[in-house]
Amino acid sequence: MKPTIPGFDHQRVSVAEDVRLNVAVAGAGAPVVLLHGFPQTHLMWRHVAADLAADHTVICPDLRGYGDSDKPREDGPGTYSKRTMAQDVVTLARRLGHDRFALAGHDRGALVAFRAGLDHPDAVSHLACLDILPTLDMWDALHGRSAAVGFHLYLMAQPPGLAERMISASADAFFGHFLDAWVNRPDAIPPRVRAEYLRACRAAVPSIVADYRASAGIDVEHDETDRAAGHRLSMPVTVLQQDWGAALGFDAGALWESWADDLRHATVPYGHFMAEEAPADVAKALRELLHR
Template sequence: MTAPSIQEFETLTVSVDGRATSCEVGGTGSPLLLLHGFPETRLTWRQVAPLLADGFRGICPDLPGYGDSDRLGDGPEGFDKARVAAHFVALMRELGHDRFAVVGHDRGGLVAFRMALNHPGSVSHVGILDILPSADNWAALQGPAGVFAFHLYLLAQPTDLPERLIAADPSTFFGHFLDTWTKVPDAIPDAVRAHYLEVYSRPEVIHAVCDDYRASAFVDPAQDTENQEAGHTLSMPTLAAWQAPGDTPLPFDPQEIWSSWAADLRTEVLRCGHFLPEENPAAVAAAIRTLATT
């Protein structure tokens, strides 16, 4: 299958310390790193990136182990968000960008968050879309809310149980999230959906996804807690955006949580499902433009 691409963007493979990362790059202006989430690839940004191409040099990579990018190491430690963040800082320098804005959705949002905390000299602006820091996310899950986040517990199992279960029918497993997390009809066209499901049917990607979620259960929260206890916060202009809750109220207050992490905070609540860049690309692009030109 020929993968869809981002219109008028160039596909590049960038090597950092012998690890290859597949990216789509295009546009002119200030550098902007865009990181995708689960269960997607860099094609998440296929509508947002062109809307920003007149003022930003967009770099849209596959996360390590996802899509066509190499993983950074064995086991959950290869998906330690501090390690992934450092990798992308090095990748941006390889492309000639010492300082840049970064926006991440879902899993990519966790990387963007850690990058902004650990590398404030490199990150000028940060945006996090529809995700909470790992420590806050686990603290917020209680009671029936855990039903809707069952994948967090399943994928983080320390044995190969999730890999074995998912391999039996990956299209049904990952298709469940593409279908039930989307509120805007046809936001993910058939060709893009087929691309996502093809990528996530690969055994090495399934294993990478599980190790990524293991890292978010057993590695990343300790870093967040250490930052919280030390009073470390985001020092740059920060965007936090999330989907408007439906009939069931959220079991946490995103505004309160993000206000504790960022003094220079702007927020957006968008009427769509979880896949903000695909369901409401115009609003996401506008929010990024406003953030990154502050």
Template sequence: MTRAFIDGFEPRLVDVGEARIFAEIGGSGPPLLLLHGYPQTHAAWHRVAPVLARRYTVVAADLRGYGDSLGPPGDPLHAAHSKRAVAADQAALMRALGFERFAVIGHDRGARVAHRLCLDHPQRVAAFGSITVIPTVEMWARANKDFGLKSWHWFMLAQPFDLPERLLAADPAFFLDWTLRNMVRRFDAVTPEAHAEYLRAFSRESVRHAMIEDYRAAASIDLEHDEHGRATGERVRCPVHVLWERGRFPVERTPVHIWRDAAAAGTPVSGGEIDCGHLMMEEAPEAVLAELLPFLRAHWPSPSAAHPSHIP
């Protein structure tokens, strides 16, 4: 097991069945699950997790196959890397740690996993924070020339095995560095230590394969799940708070409006824009915390929530 990256946190590797999930845990209080995005690991939370840990028991986890988490290889239907399967990992992780009910904050791919957690495990999620993400079905519905040029990796990584795997294997360090630079407005926000941690993971063939399968799933089985859910009335039923990059959405149709459509009637949905690039927790940690802490104070813990005072 690798050492902890986040100051004051302890590493854990938990067997959840199909996968073994690596997480770092710190703090005390109501449980809060943090889920990272592509092409990162749980280390993406290193600037905000210690502050959150002053009030919460924070679990910063690697998604299935990412970072130091282990999972199965891809399959023809991409079910093993569907958001449903990855969300089930995280639900099992929290249960193994003794947490039946928890809040979840997700960034990028992690927010898509968190969304599926809300839908598949509604009794377990008390509050949901989405950083830079709207529902997958909405993303595909909005796909146009601008989306294709800026978010080209959605299409490239969704190509059949093993074209993306070969392309990324040609020069993993260059690809990772190029990707991170194009996600931020200020590259020095990604510390050398964090960059090294991302590269350590990204250099492994199995990690790159899991990331690619994540995107294949988003273009196939995830979309099927989401479209079926919309048609059958599946909605988020816990409070939602969404953050997005300033100027990315028109004022008449922001992510708050979009998530209201994805939530059950009467569900609180709030949010705001932040003046930074895509890697918000690293570029603007103070602004992210200024948004998340009031939301969490308002909606978590709930009076019925039970949580242990220590990690078993």
């Protein structure tokens, strides 16, 4: 039996003509949407979601192209742009009866959340981003030998075909590498959950690559347009981040300050999968955000 978040109901919600998202929902109260990262599914939020559901409506979707959500064929750069995926999230919340909601994302989900905050400030009341930089800043920060930590970004940025074939040939080894390398506490991702992540990724190689390809192209263009226009995040923003600056030589907090008017940036001692390694701390940070 597939692992689930105890106490959450699962449903499929149509958010576009050819896309239905798999979503877990529980609780009552002010809505909070939680977006997962790579190479995971909505299950990464299982501990935090259960905590928040005590007094909030908690909505945990699989992003388009991931998990058990639909995986439309990439028919152009917009199919998996963060703008498109952000619209999915806003539509999902509205279909569930919420025109305004708090939004938290990790990794890929944080990039979607960041774009939703810029594109839909009327819908996103509070924003949390876990362990990412905005796409434009991420590409600017990677350079020299230190960029080797992001080898997968360059691989999946290539035109369609090569990356998909290479990753599909050894999918469990590829995705498993990140589950092993990016965690400080291996027990935070138990075997049953790890197996589910790998199953989901094996079935989603083309769409995962398309998501990353968009981040090397159209997503950068969207960020550049917003920066040139002076667009900023107007809602309260919380960013939790590993000490990337020590490894890559930049000030992550300063980069985020260029985007957010009301920012709380914290460097944390956890691995990348912080919602699974330190769920109580992440839930506490989200609750503090929601009271700002």
